Amino acid sequence: MLERRTMVFTGATALLALTATACAPDSGTGTGGAGGGATAAVYRGTYEVPVTADLAAAAVYDVPEVEWTVVNGSVTLDYDLPLGLVGTKLRVEFTGPIDVKAGTATLIGPPGDADCTLSASAVSCLEKMSGLLPITPDLAVVESLAATEFAGPASMRVDVAKQFSVDPIGIVHVDLNAPVTPDSPETEKPEG
Numbered sequence: 001m002l003e004r005r006t007m008v009f010t011g012a013t014a015l016l017a018l019t020a021t022a023c024a025p026d027s028g029t030g031t032g033g034a035g036g037g038a039t040a041a042v043y044r045g046t047y048e049v050p051v052t053a054d055l056a057a058a059a060v061y062d063v064p065e066v067e068w069t070v071v072n073g074s075v076t077l078d079y080d081l082p083l084g085l086v087g088t089k090l091r092v093e094f095t096g097p098i099d100v101k102a103g104t105a106t107l108i109g110p111p112g113d114a115d116c117t118l119s120a121s122a123v124s125c126l127e128k129m130s131g132l133l134p135i136t137p138d139l140a141v142v143e144s145l146a147a148t149e150f151a152g153p154a155s156m157r158v159d160v161a162k163q164f165s166v167d168p169i170g171i172v173h174v175d176l177n178a179p180v181t182p183d184s185p186e187t188e189k190p191e192g
Helices: 011-023 053-058 139-149 154-166
Strands: 038-048 060-071 074-080 091-099 104-109 112-118 122-128 169-179
Touching (some): 053 060, 053 154, 060 169, 074 112, 074 169, 091 122, 104 122, 139 154
Antiparallel strands (some): 038 060, 060 074, 104 112
C-alpha cells in the first residue's frame, strides 16, 4: 500500500507554507520537508453545486478529505466528489501553476479545469468538468444518503445530482483551518 505523508498547517501558516514552497528553488529543502520543495496537506472541505434558489439548500456537501499539494510553484488538487452527489466513487485531480502574489491557481486535469482563489484560511476552486461526461449517478445511493446527510426532502438532492450529471460544474471550498491528520476519524480505515 502506498504511504502518504501529510503535513498539517493552520490558517496563515498554510498560506505561508504555500507561498514559501511556490517560491522555493528545486533544492529538495523546500518548506514541508517532503523533498523537492514539496508541501502536501489534507483538509476538510465542502462542495457546492450552483443551482437555482429552490435547490440551494440541497447543493452543499461535505468533503472529508481534500489533498492540496504544492511543489515548486505547481499545485495539485485531488479529492473524491461527494458520494451524496454522484452516488459512486469518483476521484478528480487538477494540476497547474500557483500565483501566490495574485492569490490564484489555474488548474487543469482529465475532468476539466479549475480556477482557484487563495486566502489565508481557504482555497476555493470553480470547476468545470466536461471531461467527466457522461456521468451516470447512482440515484438510489444519492437518495439513501440524503436521509442522513440532508435535513430536507431527498428528492432535492436527487434533483441536484441529475443537474450535475449533465452539467458538472461545482465549487470545492478547502478549509485551511481544518486539517485532517492521519489519526482523524476521516482517515481511519476499518481493520480487516
